[in-house]
Amino acid sequence: MNRWFPMLAVALALVLAAGGCNSKHHWSDLMHDGQDDGSPEAQFNLGVNYLRGIGGVEKDPVKAAEYFQKAADQGLPEAQLQLGVCYMFGNGVEKDPAKAAEWYQKAADQGLAGAQTLLGLCYKDGSGVEQDQAKAVEWIRKAADQGESVAQATLGLYYERGTGVEKDLVKAIEWYTKAAEQGREVAQYNLGWCYYQGNGVEKDPAKAVEWFTKSADQGFALAQLALNYCYLRGDGIEKDLTKAIDWCRKAAEGGNPVAQFKMGIYCHFGIGVEKDPVQAGEWYRKAVEIWPQEAEKGDTNAQFGLGNCYRYGLGVEKDPVKAMEWSRKAAENGFRPSQLDLGFRYLYGLGVEKDLDKAEEWFEKADEHEADELKELEAIQDSAEMECPFTLFGMGLRYATGIDFEEDLTKAVELLRKAAEQGVEDAQKVLNEINADQK
Numbered sequence: 001m002n003r004w005f006p007m008l009a010v011a012l013a014l015v016l017a018a019g020g021c022n023s024k025h026h027w028s029d030l031m032h033d034g035q036d037d038g039s040p041e042a043q044f045n046l047g048v049n050y051l052r053g054i055g056g057v058e059k060d061p062v063k064a065a066e067y068f069q070k071a072a073d074q075g076l077p078e079a080q081l082q083l084g085v086c087y088m089f090g091n092g093v094e095k096d097p098a099k100a101a102e103w104y105q106k107a108a109d110q111g112l113a114g115a116q117t118l119l120g121l122c123y124k125d126g127s128g129v130e131q132d133q134a135k136a137v138e139w140i141r142k143a144a145d146q147g148e149s150v151a152q153a154t155l156g157l158y159y160e161r162g163t164g165v166e167k168d169l170v171k172a173i174e175w176y177t178k179a180a181e182q183g184r185e186v187a188q189y190n191l192g193w194c195y196y197q198g199n200g201v202e203k204d205p206a207k208a209v210e211w212f213t214k215s216a217d218q219g220f221a222l223a224q225l226a227l228n229y230c231y232l233r234g235d236g237i238e239k240d241l242t243k244a245i246d247w248c249r250k251a252a253e254g255g256n257p258v259a260q261f262k263m264g265i266y267c268h269f270g271i272g273v274e275k276d277p278v279q280a281g282e283w284y285r286k287a288v289e290i291w292p293q294e295a296e297k298g299d300t301n302a303q304f305g306l307g308n309c310y311r312y313g314l315g316v317e318k319d320p321v322k323a324m325e326w327s328r329k330a331a332e333n334g335f336r337p338s339q340l341d342l343g344f345r346y347l348y349g350l351g352v353e354k355d356l357d358k359a360e361e362w363f364e365k366a367d368e369h370e371a372d373e374l375k376e377l378e379a380i381q382d383s384a385e386m387e388c389p390f391t392l393f394g395m396g397l398r399y400a401t402g403i404d405f406e407e408d409l410t411k412a413v414e415l416l417r418k419a420a421e422q423g424v425e426d427a428q429k430v431l432n433e434i435n436a437d438q439k
Contacts, residue, residue, distance in 0.1 A: 040076035043067045047082065051092075061092030072103060080107035081115040088118075088127075097128030108139060113148035116140070121154070124164070133164030144175065152179035153187035160190070160199065169200025180211065188215035189223040196226075196235070205236025216247065224251035225259050233383045241272040241384050252283065257294070260287040261305055264314060269422065271387045284315030295326060303330035304338050308390070311351075312424075320351045331362065337394075339366040344397045348433055350426045363403065389422035396427065400434060409434065 045055075047067035053059030065086045071079030084103035087096045101122045107115030120139035123132045137158060143151030156175035159168045173194055179187030192211030195204045209230050215223035224247045230237055231244035245266055251259035264283035267276045288309050294302035307327035310319040324345075330338035343362035346355045385391050396415035399408045413434060419427035 040071035040074035040079060043071035043074075044076055044079045044082070047071065047079065051082075061086070063092075065092030072106070075110075077107040077110040077112040077115065080104075080110075081112055081118070084115065084118065097122070099128070101128030108142075111146075113143040113146040113151065116143035116146075117148055117151040117154065120151070137164040144178075147178075147182075149179040149182040149184035149187065152176075152182075153184050153190065156187060156190060160194070169194070173200040180214070183214075183218070185215040185218040185220040185223065188212075188218075189220055189226065192223065192226065205230070207236070209236040216250070219250075219254060221251040221254040221256035221259065224248070224254065225256055225262075228259070228262070232385060233380070239383075244384070245272045252286070255290070257287040257290040257305065258301060260284075260290075261309075261314075265388050265390075268314075269388055271384055281315060284309065286315075288315040295329070298333060300330045300333045300335035300338070303327070303333070304335055304341075307338065307341075312390070324351060331365070334365075336366050339363075340394075340397075340403065343403075344401070347401070348426075348430050350429060366403075389419040389424045389427070392416070392422075393419040393424045393427045397430065400430065409438075 044067065046057075047064045049055035049057050050060045050064035050067065057063075065083065068079045068083040068086060072083045080103045084100040084107065085091070086093050086100075087103065088100035089095065101119065104115045104119040104122060108119045116139045120136045120143070121127070122129050122136075123139065124136035125131065137155070140151045140154050140158070144155045152175045156172045156179065157163070158165055158172075159175060160172035161167065173191070176187045176191040176194065180191045188211045192208045192215065194200050195211065196208035197203065209227065212223045212226045212230065216227050228244045228248040228251065229235065231240045231247065233239070245263075248259050248262050248266070252263045260283045264280045264287065265271065266273050266280075267283060268280035269275065287305065291299075291302040291306045291309075295306050303326045307323045307325075307330065308314065309316050310326065311323035312318070327338045327341055331342050339362045343359045343366060344350065345352050346359035346362065348354070380386065380391065381395070386395070392415045396412045396419060398404045398412075399415065400412035401407065413431065416427045416431050416434075420431060
């Protein structure tokens with residue numbers, strides 16, 4: 001199971017802007033009767049009303065920003081934070097990350113935890129300020145120490161990855177746990193992942209499922225997709241294909257492109273559901289609509305997924321050139337499945353000219369990440385994923401070449417034949433190569 005989640009400043013800003021920030025003022029204390037009496041609290045209230053279209057006024061981002069500006073100029077930290085969010089997203093004002101950071105700074109200096117978190121993320125990403133990981137951690141820690149759950153979850157991720165701090169899995173668990181116990185779905189997912197892999201804690205798939213479920217029940221798509229894997233493979237819970245697909249569908253409906261692609265596979269080949277080519281096409285197209293933006297940002301899952309969509313005509317017209325382009329980008333970014341894919345293609349001349357030197361080059365790069373994927377492969381072999389012809393094809397190639405598994409041509413031919421029978425043309429080409437070599 002790969003980990004895709006980036007702690008995006010955008011997502012956090014939206015969470016915090018909804019009013020979930022720690023403050024010396026309770027949100028309800030700032031609510032007045034909808035009149036501007038000149039106080040910053042009344043002006044802030046009017047800004048909220050115009051931002052949301054409540055309190056008897058129509059939604060008007062420009063007026064909202066005007067009232068936030070008035071309240072912010074009087075020093076109200078909540079208004080300063082909200083005005084910063086307006087500038088960060090161009091909501092009612094011209095987008096200006098530098099101004100956003102300035103207003104976050106003013107609110108953060110007054111101790112507003114939400115502003116401290118967002119200011120820290122500005123320093124982390126270099127958004128509106130010069131990138132400075134030390135300052136990022138400094139501000140996020142201040143918010144985390146106040147109990148701000150988004151900051152705690154972020155600090156946990158920093159310790160897990162060694163971003164701006166020395167990598168410390170024990171501290172990562174501590175911060176994840178603080179945030180998870182407050183109900184922060186991101187932290188619950190990340191904590192579940194730590195238990196799943198045994199990062200900073202003793203490996204415990206059952207506890208992983210417990211935390212994934214808490215997060216998934218709040219609608220967090222990555223946790224829902226994680227449960228899909230757990231139910232498919234019986235990791236920490238009894239195998240249940242129906243539940244696996246139910247969680248995948250929820251993640252897909254929540255906009256996760258990996259889940260959408262998987263739902264396409266399930267519907268395409270009738271894995272746990274009725275075969276439905278029309279529905280499969282709809283799911284593939286939804287994934288293909290999202291993946292290009294993510295792929296351009298360097299997301300290797302998206303690059304690999306797009307490569308497969310163009311190769312097999314899933315949600316798009318077949319395009320071998322684009323397929324190779326995206327597969328190569330993922331491979332160059334260190335994505336092992338793509339590195340192996342390129343190796344196999346050069347080895348057997350699948351869509352490219354045979355080139356044993358290039359094949360060996362990509363296989364050597366893939367060897368650097370071998371251990372991480374072996375556990376995945378072992379789990380896949382005993383799951384419903386083996387009903388997918390693309391999975392059968394990939395497994396067959398491994399047995400044919402002795403990569404990841406001991407070479408077994410009998411097993412390879414069996415798997416490749418099944419894939420070929422379900423329309424994977426490349427599988428038939430490899431079978432022809434194997435048969436030619438045996439003569």
